[in-house]
Amino acid sequence: MATRDHPAAVDADAVVIGAGPAGLWAAFELGLQTLAVHVVDSLPHAGGQCAELYPDKPIYDIPGVPVCTGQELAHHLLQQLQPLQVPLHLGQTVAELHADRTGQGEGWRLHTAQGMTLRCRALVIAAGVGAFVPRPLAVPGLEAWQDQQVFYTDPPPDVWLDRHVVVVGPGEAAVRLALHTAAHGAARVTLLHRTDRFTIDPALDDELQAAIGAARVHLCLGQPVAVLSDPDGRLLALEVATARDERLSLPVDVLLPRLGLHPRLGPIAEWGLAMERKHLVVEPSTLQTSTPGIYAVGDVAHYPGKRKLILCGFHEATLAAWAIAERLRPGQRIPLEYTTTSPRLRALLGADAP
Ligand SMILES: Cc1cc2nc3c(=O)[nH]c(=O)nc-3n(C[C@H](O)[C@H](O)[C@H](O)COP(=O)(O)OP(=O)(O)OC[C@H]3O[C@@H](n4cnc5c(N)ncnc54)[C@H](O)[C@@H]3O)c2cc1C
Structure with a gap:
C-alpha cells in the first residue's frame, strides 16, 4: 500500500496532504466511498506528529484503545488502510496548488518540491502544524x-x-x-x-x-x-x-x-484560503474551506469550538469524506452503511476473504 516510488504525475479523485492521523483516516473514509485517493507527506514515514514528535509516548484517549504509543497508532492506522490500497507518496512536500480546469471538469493540480504532480477533483488538507523541515x-x-x-x-x-x-x-x-x-x-x-x-x-x-x-x-x-x-x-x-x-x-x-525537525505551514498559507491565526477556516458540517472543493481536517482546521485532538480529527475526516463523495457524485444519495453489516464495505475491506 505505501509506495515509495513517485510517478511523474497522478490523477485522483481526491488527494490528501498529510499522512498524520487525520489524513490517514480521511484516506480510509474516502476509500470506503470508492474514491481514488492519494496521500502525500513530506516526512519519509506516515503518522504525522504521533510518529515524529512522540513515537514512544503513550496516548490514552483514542476511543476503544486504552493505551497505545504514537508509533503504534500510526502503525494501526496504516494497517487499517491497507486493504484499500491507497498510494502514499512519502518524502514529497506539496509546494504549489493551482486550479485545473483540464481533464474531468474543475479540479486541482498540485506540485511537490521534489517534482511530482498530482491532479484531483477534491483536495483534503490535513497538514497539521505544517510540513516538518530540518531545523x-x-x-x-x-x-x-x-x-x-x-x-x-x-x-x-x-x-x-x-x-x-x-x-x-x-x-x-x-x-x-x-x-x-x-x-x-x-x-x-x-x-x-x-x-x-x-x-x-x-x-x-x-x-x-x-x-x-x-x-x-x-x-x-x-x-x-x-x-x-x-x-x-x-x-x-x-x-x-x-x-x-x-x-x-x-x-x-x-x-x-x-x-531535529520543526513544522512550517509554508505555502499552504499562501493559497488564498481564509485563515485564522495560521489555521484554515472551515465550515464544520463539511470541513470545506473558503474555496469549494478544498477541505481541511485535523489540527490545521479551525471552526468555533475546534479542539486539537486526534479523535476530533477522525470525526472531521469522516465528515469531509462524505461531503466530497456528495460533491463528486451530484444527485446520488450516499447511503449510511455499517462496516459490520454492509456486504459492499466488507468486500472492500477484504473482511470475508478466506
Ligand atoms: C507531545 C504531544 C503529545 C500529544 N498527545 C496527544 C494525545 O494524547 N491525544 C490526542 O488526541 N492528541 C495528542 N496530541 C496532538 C495530536 O498529535 C495532534 O492533534 C494530531 O497529530 C493532529 O493530527 P493531524 O493529522 O491533523 O496532523 P499532524 O499529525 O501534524 O500531521 C500532519 C502531516 O502533514 C504533513 N504536511 C504538512 N504540510 C505538508 C505539505 N505541504 N506537503 C506534504 N506534507 C505536509 C506533515 O509532514 C505531517 O506528517 C499530542 C501532540 C504532541 C505534540
Whole structure:
C-alpha cells in the first residue's frame, strides 16, 4: 500500500496532504466511498506528529484503545488502510496548488518540491502544524554552502568519502549519522554538541562511547559561531565557542547538521484560503474551506469550538469524506452503511476473504 516510488504525475479523485492521523483516516473514509485517493507527506514515514514528535509516548484517549504509543497508532492506522490500497507518496512536500480546469471538469493540480504532480477533483488538507523541515544551524553565512558542503538530508556516500565530516546535533539522528559515516569511509568524523550528553537510548550511547574510545568518532563540545572559508569560497572550518568561552577552529569538508525537525505551514498559507491565526477556516458540517472543493481536517482546521485532538480529527475526516463523495457524485444519495453489516464495505475491506 505505501509506495515509495513517485510517478511523474497522478490523477485522483481526491488527494490528501498529510499522512498524520487525520489524513490517514480521511484516506480510509474516502476509500470506503470508492474514491481514488492519494496521500502525500513530506516526512519519509506516515503518522504525522504521533510518529515524529512522540513515537514512544503513550496516548490514552483514542476511543476503544486504552493505551497505545504514537508509533503504534500510526502503525494501526496504516494497517487499517491497507486493504484499500491507497498510494502514499512519502518524502514529497506539496509546494504549489493551482486550479485545473483540464481533464474531468474543475479540479486541482498540485506540485511537490521534489517534482511530482498530482491532479484531483477534491483536495483534503490535513497538514497539521505544517510540513516538518530540518531545523537550520544558526551560523551567519552558512546557507551559502547548502547542498554543496552543508547537507540537511543525507547526501550520497561519495560526498563524505575520505572527507572530514562534522555532524552537529544532540539526538539519535546525529549520533547514528556520525557512526554511519565513520564506518563507511569518512576520513575523520567529529560529533559537535554543546555537552557530552546526548538524548539517545543506552544501547546507542554504548556504541557511541565505543566509537569515541576507538577514535572512530571525535567529540567536540561547543557552539559553532562563525565559518572560515578559503579564497576560492570553499568552506574550510567552523569557529566553535567552547563552554569556557574559548574559540577553536574545527576543520570541515562536509557539515551535516541534525538538529531535529520543526513544522512550517509554508505555502499552504499562501493559497488564498481564509485563515485564522495560521489555521484554515472551515465550515464544520463539511470541513470545506473558503474555496469549494478544498477541505481541511485535523489540527490545521479551525471552526468555533475546534479542539486539537486526534479523535476530533477522525470525526472531521469522516465528515469531509462524505461531503466530497456528495460533491463528486451530484444527485446520488450516499447511503449510511455499517462496516459490520454492509456486504459492499466488507468486500472492500477484504473482511470475508478466506
Ligand atoms: C507531545 C504531544 C503529545 C500529544 N498527545 C496527544 C494525545 O494524547 N491525544 C490526542 O488526541 N492528541 C495528542 N496530541 C496532538 C495530536 O498529535 C495532534 O492533534 C494530531 O497529530 C493532529 O493530527 P493531524 O493529522 O491533523 O496532523 P499532524 O499529525 O501534524 O500531521 C500532519 C502531516 O502533514 C504533513 N504536511 C504538512 N504540510 C505538508 C505539505 N505541504 N506537503 C506534504 N506534507 C505536509 C506533515 O509532514 C505531517 O506528517 C499530542 C501532540 C504532541 C505534540
